[in-house]
Amino acid sequence: MPVSLDLIRCAARAIAPYIYRSPCVHSETLSRLCGAEVWSKLDHLQATGSFKERGACNKLLSLDAKEAQRGVIAVSAGNHALGLARHGKLLNIPVCVVMPRFAPMVKIHNCRLLDAEVIIHGDDFACAKEHALALAKDRGTTFIPAFDDDEIICGQGTIGLEILEDLPEVDAIFVPIGGGGLAAGLATAVKSQRPQCRIIGVEPEHAPGMHASLIKGEPCLVATQPTLADGLAAAQVGQRCFEICQQLLDEVLLVDESLIAQAIVRLLEHEKMVVEGAGAASLAGALQRPLLMRHGLLGKRIALVICGGNIDVSMLNRVIERAFAADGRMCRIGVSLRDRPGSLVHLCAVIAGAEGNVKEITHDRTFGPMDPNWVSSLLTIETRDHEHIKAIHRALDQAGILFSTS
Structure with missing residues (x-):
């Protein structure tokens, strides 16, 4: 069945015992900075620091007994791997994660702490994915994509349900986009109940996958560059994700690296939140007054999806200094x-x-x-x-x- 509001509600009921029901909080400071009434959906407070747990948990719960016994395999250098590892352990499902050689050591270590089998292979995601697919075929295990999967999309869409429960009259939601699973699920959940709510996707200029695909009219491969929002650096958005986003997103906004750095520091200074670049991208978008004016959102109720908090501590000082330079x-x-x-x-x-x-x-x-x-x-x-x-x-x-x- 295609992604729908009913399936997202089923996902919400299924994952409820395993997922933290994150708060959606109002901020006077961010409201003043953005020129709107701002609420933040704090999904960086999930156990592994990312919304990815929602989709991973829902996908694992959808497996039949034989599939669960054989286990699952995925390719990831970060939050998808951590989400699968945690919920695989909770559900007693063996998890294998193939990571490229550049994967952060802390992510490798944390996945192993959660009893996942971690295999380091290849110098990029393409090589790692090829190896993971080959292993899945040899072992008879289920390959779990990071975003282009109906159960994954429905799991991520539960964020949208929670935002509407906490803020039923929300006028716009700013959502980060990498592969598109979060945006597709959230947009489905929200537009099905409140069609007048604007859904605005935010991507880094260095990884404009959805923006470029919407212009072309189909998912296309983009040349990504290093970005502070590394969790959004997908070279190509998912086909399922694209089809949903093409229908439901009101706009996709590109933000540069200085804006992402400033958003990280704004959240750190004013909201006492430590978030990664992907998690701060929604604020980077909402700080653009011309966009809010164009959509008639000045003074309106907007929600920011703060989707991840796994920033490398050694990177944080450099980010702060760059943001300070941009701020004068x-x-x-x-x-x-x-x-x-x-x-x-x-x-x-x-x-x-x-x-x-x-x-x-x-x-x-x-x-x-x-x-x-x-x-x-x-x-x-x-x-x-x-x-x-x-x-x-x-x-x-x-x-x-x-x-x-x-």
């Missing part, structure tokens, strides 16, 4: 100084006088200007905003200090 809360300047006592002290005094806080300074005598009487300094400065950066630039000009920006 950090800047970098290069300065040429006379190589004589007091020059560096004078430079720092000028910046301090403009209320800038020097975070880092590199003073280079060896590889500086050709004239040995001059040296180069590179400074990273904490600032309040873009206007504050301009004020620091004016202070340097007035002091006769030669500088460049980067």
Whole structure:
């Protein structure tokens, strides 16, 4: 049977004993930033940190006794693998996950902690998937796709049911899109009950699979680039997912890397949430005032699907600094100084006088200007905003200090 509201409701009843019923909470701060009344659906609070548990659990519960006994196999470098591993353990179903060599070590370790068999194979997803399909055939196990599967889509669609239960008069929902399973399920659940609700998909510019497919009129392969929203970096959306999204999505919005970084930091600072790039993509979309104006959503009720929280901790500091730079809360300047006592002290005094806080300074005598009487300094400065950066630039000009920006 095709994906439908009835099947999504059946999925909700089936997975209820195993899935956390995540809250949908209002935020005064995000509402002010977006210019609308904003609620966040906090599905990053699932046990494995991602909405993927919903579809994985529903798919495993749909297996017959023989299929469950033989076990399942999947290809994933992240959240799909963790969701299958957890619910395979809960349901006593053997799980094998094939991961490409670039899979994060923490994901490999966590899957093994959940008693999944983890096989590392191939330098990309295509090689890993080919190996997984071959293993499934040899072993007689069931291959479980990450998104292009009716039971998976129905499981993800339960998020839409919960949003409508908590916010029945919602005017728009912003949903991240990777392979399209979440968007397809959510759109089916919501549009079947509240057709006037806008469903707006959000993709990174570096992985515009659904956006490109909708323009072409069929699923197409896109060349993805590295993105902070790595959980959305599907090279091609699913056929089933595309067919549903083509009918039900009101728009697919592309967001750049700086917007994703800013959204991660907004959620961290204002909502005390640690989320991955895919989880923050919905906020990155909702922060676009022209889009809200175009859809008549200023001042309206919107929901953001915060779909994942599995960000690499070592990445978080870099994301914060990039977001600060985009916000004007950090800047970098290069300065040429006379190589004589007091020059560096004078430079720092000028910046301090403009209320800038020097975070880092590199003073280079060896590889500086050709004239040995001059040296180069590179400074990273904490600032309040873009206007504050301009004020620091004016202070340097007035002091006769030669500088460049980067």
